[in-house]
Amino acid sequence: MAQRIDVKDLNIYYGDFLAVQDVSMTIDPQSVTAFIGPSGCGKSTFLRTLNRMHEVIPGARVEGTVEMEGVDLYGDDIDPVAVRRNVGMVFQRPNPFPTMSIRDNVLAGVRLNNRRISKSAAEELVEASLRGANLWNEVKDRLDRPGSGLSGGQQQRLCIARAIAVKPQVLLMDEPCSALDPISTLAIEDLIGELKQDYTIVIVTHNMQQAARVSDRTAFFNIAGTGKPGRLIEMNETSTIFSTPAEQATEDYVSAPFLVRASQDVAAVGT
Amino acid sequence: MTTTVSPPPERAPGRPRRRGRTTDRGFNRAFRWIAVGAGVLILAVLAAVAVFLLQQAWPALTAGSDELAASVPRYPDDTSLLEYVGPLVFGTLLAAALALALATPVAMGIALFISHYAPPRLSQVLGYLVDLLAAVPSVIYGLWGIFVLGPAALPVWEWLNSWFGWFPLFAGPVSPTSRVLATVAVVLAVMILPIITAVAREVFLQTPKLHEEAALALGATRWEMVRTAVLPFGRSGVISAAMLGLGRALGETMAVLMILSPGFLYSFKILDSSQQQTIAAYIALDFPEASGLAVNTLIATGLVLFVITLAVNMGARAIVARRKEFSGAN
Amino acid sequence: MSTATIPDPSGTTEATARTRAALTGADGARRRKDRTMTVLIWSAFVVAMAPLVSLIWTVLSNGAARISMDFLSLSMRNIFGGDPSGGIYHAIVGTLIITALATVISVPVGLLAAIYLVEYGKGVLARAVTFFVDVMTGIPSIVAGLFAVSLFTLFLGPGVRMGVIGAVALSVLMIPVVVRSCEEMLKLVPNELREASYALGVPKWLTIVKVVLRTSVAGLTTGILLAVARVIGETAPLLVTVGVTDSINFDPFEGRMMTLPVFAYRQYSQGQATCPGGESATCVADIAIQNAWGAALVLIVLVLALNLIGRLVNRWFSPKLR
Structure with missing residues (x-):
């Protein structure tokens, strides 16, 4: 199922503004790749180009190629809707559909395909997806209750279940734990470790420890200053990035005490 | 009632902590009471509308049917006031319901167009254009309906009759004047479009980005995103928007008065003339020449219209209000 | 700058083909x-x-x-049949006077009620006012006319027609519109401005008058102009309260008045005139319909102008709050 992604010379624009410049990287299948860097460095923007969610914002466009198993996602014959079906996404804040039950939330993506799925097949899929998201035992008795009644961590796992129910090849996670408490965060991190058996996983995180814990490879993004585009500074095995990075900027970022990093973040946001 | 908004300032001096209250004196106090008075006045006006209508309708409500038949033109013998108003209520409801059925889908389309389909830069201008439809005076809609829309729609009515004549609404004969309820319904639909659109547009624009992105990330097309995230979120808003439109259609006078060839039947034939009449148009037609008990009778029918529209509007507003609380709690 | 290496793509052609098939979206x-x-x-x-x-x-x-100078400056007094020399001056006068009167009644009440709702409103009364203002926007215009008739019948007896009754009827329709739009505008004034004023020791009523109202004056003007545009075209309530006349009447407290929408309706309902000697310069068969369209044009120009001016006032004069 899992597939590799090759990004070549990617520039990302909002209108005339160059947000991310010249990114090239390879994302391996059946592994977890983490994107780290200060706020505003373009790591989330870059993540959203991997399933063409980027272009939902008016005026946004890219130059360069994003290839999945050699197929350019931005090719003329490619349907962005099909791309998003094959590249699932989990957002920063859990966003189950408030008007749907837990079961319908899991099935939301499948139902879009208009396939008349049999009732038993639907039940199996719901159970498999919720088990896959480590949520089954907590919600199996209340599948018909609204998804918004769950706790934040449960909601986020419901969103993961919803994403994997459509059987994507790649799973993108945009700071999936930043709105969660430590225990829920741990549950999600465990889940990421299991999911990488089947999926190519890319996770954006602000949390160095989390990147170190869950990822196999890490990419460090940085921004030179206000109005300058974000860039990929360095990408390597996670252990290498956190022990012996090649670039001074990476070393400064990963080894800086939390407060310094936070102030860098604030500076990047405030500017 | 007013005590809830204005705690008496005299208490304040005893308690140093609430010293802020002591400033509520002199002009401050007068100004506050003027403002409160304006609010109360509005409630009083609405109450007065009900009371004065009832008071002026009373002679007709209590008069016997003989008395009414003697002094009210077109009042059939041996009918109670209820039987007399019945066909008018029927015509009013039928016209409004048809207008609503025509306008709601189009209005939802326009609202979605402005909120999710049109280029964002254009959407405000497009909103103004739709609002202009609401600004056009109803007497001009009447002129347009009778001289432009009526003749243009006649072939459509004939076509409907020849293919769907078995359906009660489209039963023949088709009036060659086009002064029929179908034409009225189309004009009313155009008139209520901007009202429904305005409310629906606001609700659709409030759809959380989060839910729209969730749908898109699952591989939804734009329409599927609308169906999964936008429409469920806006459902109650659309319902109340439609009810507001219904309220407006029920009370519309001039377009009906000028276009419709009136009748007093419980008839579903919307392509034939002299079948139905609405309350508002009936009042406007007869009031200028009416005197004595006839005036009271017309005011009584107006009271019926007032009660119907009040109920519809209160229902719509209650739905809106409940929805507000709901989304506020989240 | 980028140090990430790109290993040569290792995907087999088969995998590529499968992926391409999945991504081209065969779901027609x-x-x-x-x-x-x-x-x-x-x-x-x-x-x-x-x-x-x-x-x-x-x-x-x-x-x-x-449209001609005569049409705009003459009344219909002593105009009969197909005589094309009449005009709408009396109707313009009536519309302007009655609408102005309705505005004079509605704006103070509406604006003060909006101030109450935004600056003071709490509790049951405020909720009731909000709710019933919304309900009032749905009152059919003919019912507003009947209300005004009933009200004045009580004091002046039956059958009285005069401009001020129409103005009262229009006010019932106009007040809720004024409240709604003024409320929206007052809510746009940032709380920081109010607090800054309180911090300077300015009492609340002065803060409202000097800070809140002054900041939002452009928006309030827009709201009021749009409300005027809303009622200036009302026909039905004027038909039952003010009646019709062919002469000029400047006094809203005495006698019937003509208004543009009612004029358009009356002319329309007169239909074709009979010209015994055939069409001529003094007898035009469809003159009534032409009059109706002429009045409709003047009316729609008034309404569109009010709308346009309203939008422009808001765009040009509203302070940049952020």
Whole structure:
């Protein structure tokens, strides 16, 4: 199922503004790749180009190629809707559909395909997806209750279940734990470790420890200053990035005490 | 009632902590009471509308049917006031319901167009254009309906009759004047479009980005995103928007008065003339020449219209209000 | 700058083909449905614009021929049959006087009620006012007319027709519109401004008058102009309260008055005139219809001008709050 992604010379624009410049990287299948860097460095923007969610914002466009198993996602014959079906996404804040039950939330993506799925097949899929998201035992008795009644961590796992129910090849996670408490965060991190058996996983995180814990490879993004585009500074095995990075900027970022990093973040946001 | 908004300032001096209250004196106090008075006045006006209508309708409500038949033109013998108003209520409801059925889908389309389909830069201008439809005076809609829309729609009515004549609404004969309820319904639909659109547009624009992105990330097309995230979120808003439109259609006078060839039947034939009449148009037609008990009778029918529209509007507003609380709690 | 290396793509041709098949979106039915809905939604907008364009074009093309200095400056006094020498001066006068009177009644009440709701409103009374203002926007215009008639019948006896009754009827329709739009505008004034004023020791009523109202004056003007535009075209309530006349009347407290919308309706309902000697300069058979279109044109120009001025006032004069 899992597939590799090759990004070549990617520039990302909002209108005339160059947000991310010249990114090239390879994302391996059946592994977890983490994107780290200060706020505003373009790591989330870059993540959203991997399933063409980027272009939902008016005026946004890219130059360069994003290839999945050699197929350019931005090719003329490619349907962005099909791309998003094959590249699932989990957002920063859990966003189950408030008007749907837990079961319908899991099935939301499948139902879009208009396939008349049999009732038993639907039940199996719901159970498999919720088990896959480590949520089954907590919600199996209340599948018909609204998804918004769950706790934040449960909601986020419901969103993961919803994403994997459509059987994507790649799973993108945009700071999936930043709105969660430590225990829920741990549950999600465990889940990421299991999911990488089947999926190519890319996770954006602000949390160095989390990147170190869950990822196999890490990419460090940085921004030179206000109005300058974000860039990929360095990408390597996670252990290498956190022990012996090649670039001074990476070393400064990963080894800086939390407060310094936070102030860098604030500076990047405030500017 | 007013005590809830204005705690008496005299208490304040005893308690140093609430010293802020002591400033509520002199002009401050007068100004506050003027403002409160304006609010109360509005409630009083609405109450007065009900009371004065009832008071002026009373002679007709209590008069016997003989008395009414003697002094009210077109009042059939041996009918109670209820039987007399019945066909008018029927015509009013039928016209409004048809207008609503025509306008709601189009209005939802326009609202979605402005909120999710049109280029964002254009959407405000497009909103103004739709609002202009609401600004056009109803007497001009009447002129347009009778001289432009009526003749243009006649072939459509004939076509409907020849293919769907078995359906009660489209039963023949088709009036060659086009002064029929179908034409009225189309004009009313155009008139209520901007009202429904305005409310629906606001609700659709409030759809959380989060839910729209969730749908898109699952591989939804734009329409599927609308169906999964936008429409469920806006459902109650659309319902109340439609009810507001219904309220407006029920009370519309001039377009009906000028276009419709009136009748007093419980008839579903919307392509034939002299079948139905609405309350508002009936009042406007007869009031200028009416005197004595006839005036009271017309005011009584107006009271019926007032009660119907009040109920519809209160229902719509209650739905809106409940929805507000709901989304506020989240 | 980028140090990430790109190993040569190792995907087999088979995997590539499979991926391409998955990503080109073979699901034609869904895409067709999406396209269909896009077309439908675009066409909904076109469907709504068609009547607007048709209506404005019709009024322009039918009304323009009738517009002349005489038409705008003469009344219909002593004009009978197909005589084309009459005008709408009396109706313009009536419309302006009655609308102005309605504005004079509605604006203070509406604005103060909006101030109450935004600056003071709490609890049951405020909720009741908000709710019933909304309900009031739905009162049918003919009912507002009947209310005004009932009210004045009580004091002056039955059968009285005069301008001020119409103004009262229009006020019932106008007040809720004024409250709604003024409320929206007052809410836009940032709380920081109020707090800054309180911090300087300015009492609340002065803060409202000098800071809140002054900041939002452009928006309030817009709201009031739009409300005027809303009621200036009302026909039904004036038909039952003010009646009709062919002469000029400047006194809203005495006698019937003519207004533009009612004039348009009356002329329309007169239909064709009979010209015994055939059409001539003094007898035009469809003069009444022409008069109706002429009045409609003047009316729609008034309404559109009020709308346009309203929007422009807000765009040009409102302070940049952020």
